[in-house]
Amino acid sequence: MPLGVPGSASADPGQDRTEIHTYTLPAGATAPSLNTLQRQGVNWKAALPVSAGVSGQAPAEAVTPAGLHLRKASNASGKVATGDLSPAAATYPEPSRTMTKNECKKGLQGGRLFAVKSRYAMCTGTQFVQTWAQRGRPVGQSTFTLWVIETVPKKADRTVRVQYLFTDFRKSGSTKTNGLKINTDGDVTTWPKAAKKKYGGKVPPTLSFDALKAKPEYPHTVLVQAGQGTGKDDVVQMAYEPFVQLSFPAPYTSPNTKRVSVGLLVGRWDAATYLFNKTGGGDKKKIGGAALPLMVELPYSSKAGASERAVAVHLKDARSKPGVTKPVNAKKSVPGFDLNKPLHRLHHDTSRYRANRRAAIATCVEYWGPDYATSAPGVNRECDEYPFASTYEGAAQHAKDSSKPKDNYSARPLLKDDNGAAGNILKAFMDRNRILDGFNGKEEVDGYLVTVS
Helix, strand or coil, X not given: CCCCCCCCCCCCCCCCCEEEEEEEEECCCCCCCHHHHHHCHHHHHHHCCCCCCCCCEXXXXXXXXXXXXXXXXXXXXXXXXXXXXXXXXXXCCCCCCCCCHHHXXXXXXXXXXXXXEECCEEEEEEEEEEEEEECCEEEEEEEEEEEEEEECCCCCCCEEEEEEEEEEEEEEECXXXXXXXXXXXXXXXXXXXCCCCEEEECCCCCEEHHHHHHXXXXXXXXXXXXXXXXXXXXXXXXXXXEEEEEECXXXXXXXXXXXXXXXXXEEEEECCCCCCCCCHHHCHHHCCEEECCECCEEEECCCCCCCCHHHHHHHHHHHHCHHHCCCCCXXXXXXXXXXXXXXXXXXXXXXXXXXXXXXXXXXXXXXXCCCCCCCCXXXXXXXXXXXXXXXXXXXXXXXXXXXXXXXXXXXXXXXXXXXXXXXXXXXXXXXXXXXXXXXXXXXXXXXEEEEEC
């Protein structure tokens, strides 16, 4: 619940009241100044913004089990730049595992609820504003911002770190901030619920505005050991929701004293044997790793000189010019380019992978002939397909699930070197981002997107 919505002006501005009216804004947003409110006279409350409500909302890119009942943000998270992610030398760089407050602030610009740097670094932030009133008129204003930054700091470690950072403490006019108490806590839910969590550090204790300004930073860690999850990959999912609740010094009262959600963060642990840290250094409880289950983008480049250029051009055609692709399908609409239609890694069902390849190769043979690989003199080609054979959305999707559209893929012969370079990039992308097999039975557990520059 938001801290509150401004009420109407009192019919009796002379009544002896000492009240605090509170509201929340996106981090970095501008609140009306005390002078602005005072110039409004008895109608000053009408100039207060309506609180930004974020309760119960997870990032739009989050992949979470239905059992967590999470509501996702309506707008995409802000992207925090990590340098040029365009592949070089047919590889994909290691994703960042750190995020600064300034990176978070930049990513949240435009009123976004979350900012994402990688599958190992994201954040949310909320500004809290208090208007102090006496005898029905504003006499003071105070404000602070809470940033919550979630990271997975180490590659071969299952620890998820949640950093609480309070900044931008400001006050003007007459206030009693030394008695304004700020209580911060967090609700942590796992799926399965029985998974045991190990905590470290601490959530910020209940402190006054002034005391918190003097000591503004608190790290909190969450760890779930291997062997407590579901499915072949031993998956445990987490929803982590920080809250803030304010209490006020006498004689001030406020109609707005409920807990306020700062935004809902997500996490995940797995022990997939096809990803890094397979042995846990000999400790079965430390096998696998943690990640933030967010749909990130696999970058391909169609620019001249890019090792995977031919594949990138193929993907561009499949997305924007499906009529020139094969097989012919007037209703073709390939997935993988937006949050509503992601791709899902296919790892455990090797027979389905082979079926995807057979269907794609059959298309290359049908349209380019049985010698498609060698028909161009001096050129060695392979049958490339999109969506990839290593996805549930591959060429055999309709044969495996008749509810899915038929022939909703593209296949064409491409240079073997380009195809191999794109495959290397895809493998590094999935490995370094801990992309899991997309489904645990019928439950979606992971997904990713593709971008072509």
